[in-house]
Amino acid sequence: MKGSPRSDRIRGRIREVIASHLTRNIQDPRLHLVTVTGVELSRDMRIATVFFTTASGPDAQADALKGFESAKGFLKRNAAKDLGLRYMPDLRFRHDDSFDYGARMEKMLKEVLTDDQREDDHGESDDAPEPS
Template sequence: MKPFSRADRVGGLIQQVVAELLHKQISDPRLAGATITGVKMSRDLRLAKVYFCTPAGEASRQDALDGFERARGFLKRELAQRLTLRYMPDLRFYYDGSIDYATRIEQLLKAVKQDDSDHH
């Protein structure tokens, strides 16, 4: 069995190109500091779910979603030029809350550790 499916490889390429475009060619202030955390492709390669996070966290999620929606056409055109795919997948953008969740867990663990050290 192959270690990575074609969908995984295409998703990785899309992630790389979108991240590069976001860093170098998109100047929308709503997307400043946004990071592409992953891309999940449908098996038929017709849909790409692009996951992102922002430095302001959950607070700037809607602004970033609006920015990505506005940049969708540009991103699809650039991806079509750089990738040789039979069909250009539809791009959908989703906020990745896992980093916020991990930060919250880390804060809770630090609080428990501090509380424990205060009692000893």
């Protein structure tokens, strides 16, 4: 959903500020190798959902969620200072499944292509006329 220019700007700034604090100020090992991929704001700008990915598997996702919940107050307080907003939205954290979905689709497409190539290779050798 397309928001107003102001909400788009705030979403981008929240993403930048949280990503910056993750790399510079957060020492929690659960949040290493975490990438902030985006932020969605509710219409009233009271809730900011922060999307993230991890370099590891599902266990790392659960650990990262726990790490974010632990660091939520710190992130909100410091983001509010950095952004200069009158009201800082409440932060919620969610794993971004879009990258996993894209990787699964790419894998499926590659499998279909290799299956088609195998069928073409077999089809050509079976249907090809024998040399005389």
